[in-house]
Each structure stands twice: as structure tokens, then as C-alpha cells.
Amino acid sequence: MFSFSGSSVSSRLMRGTSVVVPTLVGLFCVLAAVMPYGALGGIPLAPLFPLAAIFFFVLTRPDQMTPISVFVIGLFQDLLTGSPAGLWAMVYLFAYGVTAALRVLFVGRSASAAWPGFLVVAGAVAIAIWALASLFYAQPIPPMPVAGQLMFTAALYPVMAWVFMLFLSQEES
């Protein structure tokens, strides 16, 4: 028989909520990424917030940032930006794979220590975006906007990681 004591229900609810927190943060990051920040010299000034969220949560909460979560975040970005459905999902799944492979090197370290790892992931993602988009559109897309946006994202990663840390500490307390 199930017991329905108040404390167990609330703890289950809390656990259920915390499971989807990384996904919700990722979806919110997509919304933040499509704000009209503008561009500078053709390079979008919108950092790839979802990429930073995926990297951060794969390191800190790997059981909650699953491939399904990553796919949902990527597909949401595809739908909002009018990109081919599955393109950002594929890019983020690739980022997930690279991050999961590097995880053993950075697990348990501070956000600033994980920064070099993010640089590696951002570089790999830049190549993946360029290759996938060029393949899809059957012509090479200009590489500078891709490289510029990923460099911008990588430069801002410590700040974004700090915000995610604050969010997690609030949630845990």
C-alpha cells in the first residue's frame, strides 16, 4: 500500500520538480537567446545561452540533463528561430556528447576551472554548426558569424555559470 503522508508527497513533488529544473532553465535560456540584441559586424550579439546551460548541467547534474532534455531544448530553439527542425537539436546533442566525454576531467571543479572545457566544446560546436548548416543549405555558410558568436559565448561562460550556480544554491536551500 502507498502511504500518502504530507512530507513524502511534498518531497516526491520537490524531487519531480528538481528533475525538470535543468530542462526548464535550458528552455528559458532559449527565450533569452532570441531577444533582439542585434549584431556587430554581422556577428550576433546573442550568446548561445542554451549551450552554456547544457554544458553546466551535464557537469553538475548529469542525471537531470538527459539527451531527451537536450533534444527538447534544441527543438524549441529550432521552432522559435525558424531554423530547420532538428538542426539545433542535433548541434546540442553533439555538444552533450562532447561534454559527457570530457566530464571526468572537470567534475567536482569550480566553474572557472571548467572554462577550458567549455572552450573546447564551443570550438567543436562551431565546426558542427557550420558543417551541418552548410550541408543542409547545400552551400558553405559564412564562417565568421558562427565563430564570432561561439567566441562571444565562450567569453561570457563564467558569468553564465555563476548565475546557474546561484540558481542551484537557491533551489537547494
Added chain:
Amino acid sequence: MVTHRTSMFAMVVVACLFLLLDRAEATVFERAREAATDAVTPVLEVFSGPVSAVREFLAGIQGYLAVHEENARLREENARLLAWQAAAQQLQRTVDRYNALLNVAVDPSLEYATGRVVGDDGGPFRRTKIVNVGRHNGVERGQAAVDEHGLIGRVVGVGNDASRVLLVTDLNSRVPVYVEPGRRRAILAGDNSDLLRLNYLEDDEGIEPGARVVTTGEGGLIPPGLPVGVVAGEQGGIWRVQSATAFDSIDYVRVLRFLFPRGIDDTDFGLPDAAERIEQTVEEGAVEEPSQNEAASEGNEGPAATEVEEDSAPVLPSVSPALAPTEPAEDLLSEAPAQAVDDAPADVPVEGEGD
């Protein structure tokens, strides 16, 4: 970890499947895009306001640094434009008068819906904007979007309260245009850079940097005569066009609800009927048969020309709607004859006087 590997593999397969289905232009994804855009637009409207304000503030700081040079440039431009204004007013009066005499059917269906840019594509391989006007405001897919400088793109997705505009700089954008000296046709294509390409240019002899590029109106979705930019120069055998619009800082967009004239009877082109009427009129001796050039340049055949034009297909306006006055075209039509008579120069015969 094994479970994650399995789900990872499954998700990659699903993503590939989606990509292939989207390539086949599955409408289900378009509907999903419209639904997603509609759902998040209220959120974007709230948060995009402060973001735009910060962006404008930063742009304002840059502006302060160059305020003296900007002031001098604007004074010089103002003096030049004042001279143009007088010439434009004179030309407008002449055009109104000719339109009235020839009974030119200025397209009456050009309306617009103005919206604020609430979202960007946020990515490096798309050039789109989300605007907070949609189906409820009469926006439809394919309609042209303009700002104060001219064409910026066209609507590619419409929700109830929001729509997505594909900028002319996007890799997938193709717009039929002509380069003004000689009206040489070309296809204006984007490649995700700030400079646009002129593909399939008819003949590039005599084209120089600074030549205006405007839309042809072919296809029936984008009105003719919308300015797009000016020729910037040749790069690697391809002519490039520089738009006057700063695509990165567009705040407001006007979607033109242009309805291409329809109802043309393909079984009867009107020409035989028109020719018969001309012959009839000439036989009756009402007017002397004018040559085509005379009919276009002289005003005293007004009534005959009017009669012939009644059944022919309407002629579209050649003035740029984006830069034209914002009153409805009906008002221009109704005011044109009176204004034409009042303001007609003394040496041009007024309708009826020549008979």
C-alpha cells in the same frame, strides 16, 4: 549511462528524421513554428522592451561621440533634400495630373500593419525577426516587410498575433529587382552577410556604384518600386548591393498587405475589345487617332484614353509605397483631378480645354 547512450542514439535518429522531413517541407513543422512563436510572443514583448532600450542607449552613447560630425552631415543633407523636395512636389503634381488624365488605376489595396520587433533568430545561420503582428492584423505569408528605408524582407511564417520576417540578407532570400539606370533585371540574393548579391543580372554595362535597386513586383507578393538599396560595387565578378537599413537594430517593421490585382479574364485579354473601341471612335470622328507616344505625352485626348482604359488591366503605381505619403490610395485618387486642374502649369492643356 547505458540508458543515456540508448536515448542519445534515439534522439540523434529522431533529429535526423526531423531534418529530412523538414527538407521535404512538411507543413506540420510550419504549424508547430507558428504555434511556438504565438505562445512565446507575449513573453518576448515584455522582455524585448528593456533589451531594445539598452541597445538604443548604447547606440546613443556612440552617437554622442560623433555628434558634431553627424550634425554637419545632417545640415548638408537637409540643404540637399530641401532642393529635392521642391523638385519632388513639382513632379508629384505632374504625375497626379497625368494619372488623372489617363485614368490610371492606382492600386487601391495597399494597406499595412506596423509591428514591433520582439525577437531575433539568435543564431549564426538565419536572418529572421519576430514581429508582434499576425493573422489577426491581416498579415499573410509572403507579404513584404519594409522600414523607413525600403524593403527589409518578407513574411515567411504567420501566427495569430506574431509573424516571422525573413530578411533580404538571409541565405534563402530571393527577390526580383531591377537596377534603375536602364531597368536591368536581376535576382537579389542574400548570403548572410550585410552586402546583398545581384544574381542573373541582365547586363552590367554602365552600372556604377550608387545606382538604385528597386523591386519589380514580379510574383505578385512584393509591390513594385520598393527601394532595396544601392549598388556598392563588384566583388569577384558579382555585383553587390548595400541596403540603407541597419538590419541589426530594426525596431519597428511595416508589413505591406499588398493584394495583387486579380480577376483578370484570361480568355479575353481586353486588347481586341480596346482596339475595336479605338477603331469605332476613329470612325465616328470623335478624335484623331493618336500615336502611342502622343497619347502618353499629350493631355487633350483625355476622354478617349479614359474610355479605352476602362476595360484594361490596372496599372500599378511606380512610386515607392514605403516612401509615399501614408494616406490611402483612394484619397490620392479622389484628390488628384481637382489638384491637377488647380496646379496645372499654364502651358499644359487642362482636360476638356483641348476639345
